[in-house]
Amino acid sequence: MTAQNHVPSVLSRTGAVSALTLAALAGTLLAPGAAPAAQAAGPAHATKALNVAASKKGSPYKYGAAGPSRFDCSGLTLYAYKKAGKNLPRTAQQQYNRTRHISASTLQKGDLVFFHSGGRVYHVGVYAGSNRIWHAPKAGSVVKLERIWTKKVLYGRVR
Structure with missing residues (x-):
């Protein structure tokens, strides 16, 4: 040569x-089958909100409460996003109306998961990945990480 x-x-x-x-x-x-970095992590405010929600693990549920030590479902998401520098309205339905609606295929950690029935949103949690959410479920319970238990969900991204 x-x-x-x-x-x-x-x-x-x-x-x-x-x-x-x-x-x-x-x-x-990317390795085959890997998610793009943006899809895996989400925006910085979403990551912070997820971490804030997780830090409230074990806090008691109280209807109408929005922290810092007791929460209902939308109070937890309101509190978590406020700590991340974003403002949300008070109820789960209002929060759904305010978010950018997204598909399951674009869901990222820190997005909101809304539970609905009969045309209304009745519950919300912060998506933690692997089909799980941080949420304040009901009276007598505490903030916890739980699997999404139904297919009747909608997804929203806080802008």
């Missing part, structure tokens, strides 16, 4: 490696 033939080959390989390295550093290179 002559030097002339060898140099383009090396440059070609180096160029390909450099492009792959740059793509990986820029976050555009």
Whole structure:
């Protein structure tokens, strides 16, 4: 092999490696089946709201309460997002009306999960991933992480 033939080959390989390295550093290179970084993590305010909701684990449920130590469902989401720098209205229905409605395929950690029946939203929780939410379920219970128990849910992203 002559030097002339060898140099383009090396440059070609180096160029390909450099492009792959740059793509990986820029976050555009994904393993098959991996979620894009934005889909996995969500916006910073959503991540913070999720962490705030999780930090309230064990806080007692109280109808109409919005923290800092007792919560109802929409009070927990209101409190969590307020700590993350976002304002939400008070009730689950109002929160649903205020969020950007999204599909299950675009759901990210920190998005809100709304439970509905008969055309009205009656419950809300903060999506934690793996089909689970942080929520304040009902009287006599506490803030907890729980699996989503029904398919009658809608999703919203706080803007």
